[in-house]
Amino acid sequence: MARTLRFDIFRYNPQDAGSVPHMQRFNLDENPNMTLFIALNRLREEQDPGLKFDFCCRAGICGACAIVINGRPGLACQTKTKDLPDDITLMPLPVFKMLGDLTVDTGVWFREMYQKTESWVHTKKVFDPNAEEERMDNAVAEQIYELERCIECGCCVAACGTARLRSDFMGAAALNRIARFVVDPRDQRSDKEYFDVIGNDYGIFGCMGLLACEDVCPKGLPLQNQLGFLRRKMGITALKQIFKRG
Numbered sequence: 172m173a174r175t176l177r178f179d180i181f182r183y184n185p186q187d188a189g190s191v192p193h194m195q196r197f198n199l200d201e202n203p204n205m206t207l208f209i210a211l212n213r214l215r216e217e218q219d220p221g222l223k224f225d226f227c228c229r230a231g232i233c234g235a236c237a238i239v240i241n242g243r244p245g246l247a248c249q250t251k252t253k254d255l256p257d258d259i260t261l262m263p264l265p266v267f268k269m270l271g272d273l274t275v276d277t278g279v280w281f282r283e284m285y286q287k288t289e290s291w292v293h294t295k296k297v298f299d300p301n302a303e304e305e306r307m308d309n310a311v312a313e314q315i316y317e318l319e320r321c322i323e324c325g326c327c328v329a330a331c332g333t334a335r336l337r338s339d340f341m342g343a344a345a346l347n348r349i350a351r352f353v354v355d356p357r358d359q360r361s362d363k364e365y366f367d368v369i370g371n372d373y374g375i376f377g378c379m380g381l382l383a384c385e386d387v388c389p390k391g392l393p394l395q396n397q398l399g400f401l402r403r404k405m406g407i408t409a410l411k412q413i414f415k416r417g
């Protein structure tokens with residue numbers, strides 16, 4: 172027999188001065204193979220057209236549908252209701268700017284963080300459109316590709332204790348992106364230049380290393396390895412600078 176699911180969903184409209192944050196209860200009959208994305212669409216179509224939540228691809232690619240599901244950040248389109256209990260609590264991701272109900276603005280946060288971490292290839296080479304494409308070692312290209320799989324959903328940031336405490340913390344996604352440039356042979360930045368960007372409390376040294384980020388990443392990115400890699404590399408760079416001064 173189909174279950175009746177009980178949803179408790181966060182409601183708030185920051186644009187409306189009279190709006191008060193609260194939880195609203197909805198009941199919904201479960202369908203076979205129902206995802207939270209389908210459930211939210213049915214709730215909006217059948218019960219409350221004003222319910223706000225984001226989605227785009229429905230395939231775990233765009234990262235737009237990330238929410239907190241029974242206390243754990245995850246993608247609504249990749250979460251089946253059959254894997255959840257009868258009572259389901261849905262909250263917006265913390266850390267990011269609240270836009271309404273389950274919708275937050277992850278885009279501005281990621282853009283600011285990528286500008287801050289200068290997350291683009293730094294090279295003095297002048298681009299020659301007629302030159303033959305440079306070859307890259309396959310293993311290095313695959314390593315970069317692995318780290319480029321981030322869909323910027325924000326789950327790792329929402330789960331991060333440091334990001335919750337300090338708004339200027341880069342978070343695992345931005346640090347992972349830095350790691351991607353460190354292994355890229357086209358990026359000519361020195362270790363010292365990377366240190367100037369991430370060798371501080373809002374960068375790699377602010378990370379507590381408890382790895383909630385890796386636990387919740389829906390794409391299974393190897394965040395633990397990258398954070399460890401950067402911490403070692405930046406630690407060695409710091410020591411080299413101390414001994415150079417002394």
Ligand code: SF4
Pocket residue numbers: 327330331332333334342343377378379380381382383384385398
């Ligand atoms: S390991 Fe670091 S980046 Fe990951 S959740 Fe913990 S503090 Fe945040």
Ligand code: SF4
Pocket residue numbers: 234320321322323324325326327328343344347384387388389390391392
């Ligand atoms: S690292 Fe994983 S959890 Fe973090 S934004 Fe990228 S895909 Fe999402």
Ligand code: FES
Pocket residue numbers: 225226227228229230231232233234235236237246247248249
């Ligand atoms: S709708 Fe794109 S990841 Fe869920």
